[in-house]
Amino acid sequence: MSSENxxxxxxxxxHLDFKDFFAHVTPQTVQQxxxxxxxxxxxxxxxxxxxxxxxxxEMAQRSRYETIKNFGYTMQLFTPMYIADYxxxxxxxxxxxxxxxxxxxxxxxxxxxxxxxxxxxxGLRNILILTGESQKYSPVDYILEAVQVLHDYFxxxxxxxxxxxxxxxxxxxxxxxxxxxxxxxxxNKKVYQSLHPxxxxxxxxxxxxxxxxxxxxxxxxxxxxxxxGLNEWREEAFFTGIHADYLQHKYKEVEIAxxxxxxxPCSADYKPLxxxxxxxxxxxxxxxxxxxxxxxxxLSTREKxxxxxxxxxxGITKISGGVTVAVGGHTKGDDGGQFKISDERSIPQMAKMLxxxxxxxxxxxxxxxx
Numbered sequence: 001m002s003s004e005n006x007x008x009x010x011x012x013x014x015h016l017d018f019k020d021f022f023a024h025v026t027p028q029t030v031q032q033x034x035x036x037x038x039x040x041x042x043x044x045x046x047x048x049x050x051x052x053x054x055x056x057x058e059m060a061q062r063s064r065y066e067t068i069k070n071f072g073y074t075m076q077l078f079t080p081m082y083i084a085d086y087x088x089x090x091x092x093x094x095x096x097x098x099x100x101x102x103x104x105x106x107x108x109x110x111x112x113x114x115x116x117x118x119x120x121x122x123g124l125r126n127i128l129i130l131t132g133e134s135q136k137y138s139p140v141d142y143i144l145e146a147v148q149v150l151h152d153y154f155x156x157x158x159x160x161x162x163x164x165x166x167x168x169x170x171x172x173x174x175x176x177x178x179x180x181x182x183x184x185x186x187x188n189k190k191v192y193q194s195l196h197p198x199x200x201x202x203x204x205x206x207x208x209x210x211x212x213x214x215x216x217x218x219x220x221x222x223x224x225x226x227x228x229g230l231n232e233w234r235e236e237a238f239f240t241g242i243h244a245d246y247l248q249h250k251y252k253e254v255e256i257a258x259x260x261x262x263x264x265p266c267s268a269d270y271k272p273l274x275x276x277x278x279x280x281x282x283x284x285x286x287x288x289x290x291x292x293x294x295x296x297x298x299l300s301t302r303e304k305x306x307x308x309x310x311x312x313x314x315g316i317t318k319i320s321g322g323v324t325v326a327v328g329g330h331t332k333g334d335d336g337g338q339f340k341i342s343d344e345r346s347i348p349q350m351a352k353m354l355x356x357x358x359x360x361x362x363x364x365x366x367x368x369x370x
Contacts, residue, residue: 006246007208010187010239018045018235025049034058039291044241047287048234056282063286063315066293075354076296076318076362077347079119080128080160082327083107083146087132089199091185093230093263093270096132098199105327106137112146116153118330122322122347125364126156128181133162133200140168144175151176156366158221162200163210169217176368179221181259182210186230187239191273195230211243215251220366222247222254223298228284229263229272237284241291248295257296257318260285264302264340278307282314289315301341308343309353321350 030052033043046052047059084106087096095102107115119127127150131138143161150157158179164172172180186192189204196202211222224243226236240258247256262276276284281303288297298318299311308319323341324330345353351361 005209005212006243007205009246010208010243013239013242018232018238021045022049022051022234025051027051027054030055031058034062034290041242041245041291044245044287044291045238047290048237048283052283052287053279056279056286059286059290060282060314063289064313066289067315067317070294071317072360073358074360074362075312075316076126076365077124077350078126078128078158078318078320079122079124079322079330079347080130080320080325081115081119082130082325082329083112083115084131084134084138084142085327086134086137087199088135089133089201090197091199091201092195092197093227093272104132104137106142107146107328109145109149111328111331112149113152115328115330116150119322120153123363124347125154126158126366127154128158128160128179130160131162135162135200140164140171144171144177147172147175147177151368155364156368158223163203163207164213166213166216169213169219173218178219178366178368179223180211180214180219181223181225182207182214183225183227183259183261184208184240184243185227187226187236187243188231191231211247212250215247215254220255221257221296222251223257223259223296225259225261225298227261227263228276228281229274231273233274233276233280233284237287241288244288244292244295248292255296256292257298258288258292259298259300260288261300261302264342281307282311285311285315301343304342305345309357312354312357312359319350321345321347 025046029046033046085096086104087098091097147157157177159177160181192204211224214222226240244256244258263272296317297315299308299316301320301323354361
């Protein structure tokens with residue numbers, strides 16, 4: 001199936017009755033699916049079914065095999081760097097919500113240099129920079145000026161910011177940004193609109209198309225994901241997977257990756273619509289790996305250390321360390337932030353854990369040429 005953009009392709013699945021589909025899936029159906037070399041989108045949905053919970057061990061074994069086959073015993077390390085947290089959005093689940101009373105900051109270029117130097121001392125040569133969504137306090141020009149500063153410290157620069165226009169993604173690539181992360185947060189449009197009642201992020205279609213605009217601009221790596229817990233997780237998992245599948249097939253020169261975050265406490269007074277337990281997360285990650293054997297899978301510090309250590313063995317290819325979710329947190333300390341993290345280990349501690357499991361931590365795998 002092909003279409004002009006993912007939104008057009010998604011229409012085909014919008015009327016899918018997930019409960020009815022899952023009602024016809026048995027453990028035998030799952031076993032038959034696992035015996036296939038290549039999976040269809042229907043097969044992916046089978047692996048997300050409640051019936052597949054009885055086959056998690058077999059799924060984990062297949063997932064581990066596919067990961068080692070395509071990525072070996074390597075694990076890319078990274079850390080996020082928050083440079084601004086002013087935000088115009090009213091996302092009901094986020095600590096950066098415009099109406100939340102928090103001490104907001106926007107680093108100047110000298111502060112960004114200090115923060116970058118601190119992070120670079122860990123040996124990392126790639127960085128992910130983040131901002132809130134505020135065209136006033138963190139406009140595109142500010143973000144790209146920060147990118148220029150960061151080139152003195154890092155070989156690969158990724159952004160996790162608001163949705164850019166096509167022209168601005170083109171500018172970002174020209175400035176040396178080689179990767180981007182864009183969480184759709186929730187693929188169900190009706191639920192999405194209730195979660196994002198105001199601000200630029202309320203534009204569902206513009207955000208959904210952002211990864212594709214980044215691909216067209218020439219990004220080397222594009223990372224997508226849904227925030228599990230905002231809606232029924234199996235539905236969100238399915239649309240995340242087929243979105244990644246769509247991008248992989250249409251933009252073969254781009255490395256497509258998926259992040260798998262679960263919602264966790266923040267300063268917003270929000271109760272998740274769907275609880276996603278550990279078994280659910282394992283099912284999601286293993287199903288993704290089997291369906292998309294060559295896609296990168298990223299795991300954040302929202303998960304506890306033991307959970308992260310175990311998931312490394314069955315599908316994850318990129319993991320964070322030394323994390324702070326506060327602006328300037330690498331030098332000024334973590335006095336709050338977007339959400340609460342569960343794994344506070346440093347980059348050296350993460351590397352030690354990886355070596356103990358027989359993995360090679362990767363501090364650099366790309367050199368941006370500008």
